[in-house]
Amino acid sequence: MPTSRANHIFYLIDQVMHLRPKSILDIGVGFGTKGMLFREYTDIWAGNYQPDSWKVQIDGIEVFADYVTDLQRQIYDTIYIGDALEVLDTLGEYDMIYAGDVLEHFSREDGLKMLELMKKHAKHVIIATPAKVSQQGAVFNNEHETHRSQWTPEDLAGASIKYFGNTMVARFCTEKQVYYCAAMSFYGDKVPMKGYNDSLAPTVFIGLYFDSDYASFKRHLGSKTVFWNGSDVTRLLANPNWVKVVQEEEATHFCHNEQLRAELATIGVKAEVAPLFFGYKKNYQQSYKHSKRPQVFLCAHPGREHEYGVYIVEELAAELPDIDFHVYGIEMQSRANLIFHGLVPEAQMDEEIRGYQCCLRMNAHDGMSQIVCKSKLLGLYPIISRDKEEIRRELLEMKNRDKPWHGDVAQVKDLSWIPNMIAM
Numbered sequence: 001m002p003t004s005r006a007n008h009i010f011y012l013i014d015q016v017m018h019l020r021p022k023s024i025l026d027i028g029v030g031f032g033t034k035g036m037l038f039r040e041y042t043d044i045w046a047g048n049y050q051p052d053s054w055k056v057q058i059d060g061i062e063v064f065a066d067y068v069t070d071l072q073r074q075i076y077d078t079i080y081i082g083d084a085l086e087v088l089d090t091l092g093e094y095d096m097i098y099a100g101d102v103l104e105h106f107s108r109e110d111g112l113k114m115l116e117l118m119k120k121h122a123k124h125v126i127i128a129t130p131a132k133v134s135q136q137g138a139v140f141n142n143e144h145e146t147h148r149s150q151w152t153p154e155d156l157a158g159a160s161i162k163y164f165g166n167t168m169v170a171r172f173c174t175e176k177q178v179y180y181c182a183a184m185s186f187y188g189d190k191v192p193m194k195g196y197n198d199s200l201a202p203t204v205f206i207g208l209y210f211d212s213d214y215a216s217f218k219r220h221l222g223s224k225t226v227f228w229n230g231s232d233v234t235r236l237l238a239n240p241n242w243v244k245v246v247q248e249e250e251a252t253h254f255c256h257n258e259q260l261r262a263e264l265a266t267i268g269v270k271a272e273v274a275p276l277f278f279g280y281k282k283n284y285q286q287s288y289k290h291s292k293r294p295q296v297f298l299c300a301h302p303g304r305e306h307e308y309g310v311y312i313v314e315e316l317a318a319e320l321p322d323i324d325f326h327v328y329g330i331e332m333q334s335r336a337n338l339i340f341h342g343l344v345p346e347a348q349m350d351e352e353i354r355g356y357q358c359c360l361r362m363n364a365h366d367g368m369s370q371i372v373c374k375s376k377l378l379g380l381y382p383i384i385s386r387d388k389e390e391i392r393r394e395l396l397e398m399k400n401r402d403k404p405w406h407g408d409v410a411q412v413k414d415l416s417w418i419p420n421m422i423a424m
Contacts, residue, residue: 379404
C-alpha cells in the first residue's frame with residue numbers, strides 16, 4: 001500500500017543519522033512518508049531548510065504512477081516510474097537504498113533478483129517486510145499491491161535482522177572496509193578503504209596480533225579476509241586460543257610468502273601467496289647510481305636491535321671503513337661510517353635512500369620486508385642474510401656494480417590491490 005506500519009521508523013531514522021548518506025534511493029515511494037523523513041534527517045537536520053540549499057540526493061522508484069503527486073515531487077529529486085527490477089539497473093550507486101514493504105509484492109524468484117540488484121547499487125541496503133505476510137489483493141486499484149511472497153531471515157543471509165512488531169527489518173552493508181590494530185596504523189592508514197566501523201561490511205583484516213584483534217575478528221558478521229604479514233603468524237601459532245578462533249571462523253586468507261603459507265597450513269588454514277607492498281609502486285621509480293663508496297641502509301626497532309642485526313652492522317662498519325652504513329628507526333651513537341638516523345618521516349627516508357646503493361635485511365622471520373620491496377623498486381641491491389661473511393662478500397662486490405638491480409617485482413601487489421582481495 002502507499003502507506004505502512006510505523007513501528008520501525010525510529011530505527012530507520014537512527015540508521016540515516018548514523019550513516020549520513022549523500023544519496024538515498026527509496027524503492028516504493030507510495031505516499032512519500034520515508035522520503036520526507038530522509039529529507040528531514042539529512043538536509044533539514046544539517047540546517048539546509050530551503051530546497052535550493054539541499055545537498056543530499058533523494059530519489060525514488062514507484063511502479064504505480066497514480067500514487068505520485070506534487071507532494072512527493074517537492075521532496076524527492078527524481079521519481080522514476082516503473083518496475084524496480086527494470087529501473088534499478090539503469091541507475092548508478094547510492095549510499096543507501098531503502099525498500100519498505102516492497103519485497104513481499106514480488107515473486108520469490110524476482111524478489112531474490114531484487115535483493116542482488118539492491119546490494120549491487122548501494123553501500124547500505126535496508127529492507128522492511130512483514131514478519132508474517134497477510135493475504136492482500138489489488139487495493140487502491142493497484143494490482144501491484146498483491147502479496148506474492150513470504151520472507152524469512154534465512155532468505156536474507158548476511159543481513160542484520162531486527163523485529164518491530166510484525167515488521168522484520170534487514171540491513172545489509174556492501175561497502176568494503178579495513179581493520180587494523182594501532183600497531184599497524186603506519187600501514188593501515190594508507191589503505192584506500194574506510195576504517196572499520198560496521199560489523200556487516202566486507203572487511204580486510206590487516207594482520208591479527210592481539211586478543212582484541214581476534215575478538216573483533218570473531219564478532220564480525222560480514223565477510224572476512226585476512227592478510228597475514230609475518231610476526232602475526234608466529235604469534236598465532238604460539239596461542240592455541242587464537243588458533244581455535246581462526247579455524248572456526250570462515251574467512252579468505254592471503255600472506256606474503258611461501259614460508260607463511262606453509263606455517264598457516266600446519267593449522268589447516270589455506271592461504272594464497274600475494275606479496276604486498278604497503279605503498280604505490282608507481283611512486284618508486286628506479287634511481288640507482290653507482291658509487292665507489294657504497295651507501296647501505298637498514299631499519300631497526302628500539303629494543304629489538306639483535307633481531308634486526310644492528311650489532312652485526314657495527315662490526316661490519318668497523319671492518320669496512322670505505323662503506324657507509326645508515327640505520328633508521330633507532331637512536332645510538334654514530335661514528336665515521338655508521339650513521340644512526342633515528343625515527344624520521346617516511347617521506348624523508350624515501351628521499352634519502354634514493355641516493356643509496358644497497359638495502360640490508362637480517363631478520364630471520366620476515367613476511368614481506370617493505371624496505372626490501374622499496375629497494376628493489378628503486379633498483380638498489382637487496383642483501384637478505386644474517387651470515388656476516390656472506391654479507392661482507394656482497395658488500396665488497398657493490399663497488400663494481402655499475403648497473404641497477406634487476407629482478408621480478410611484477411608479482412608484488414600494492415595498496416591499490418587490497419580492495420580487490422574481497423572480490424577474489
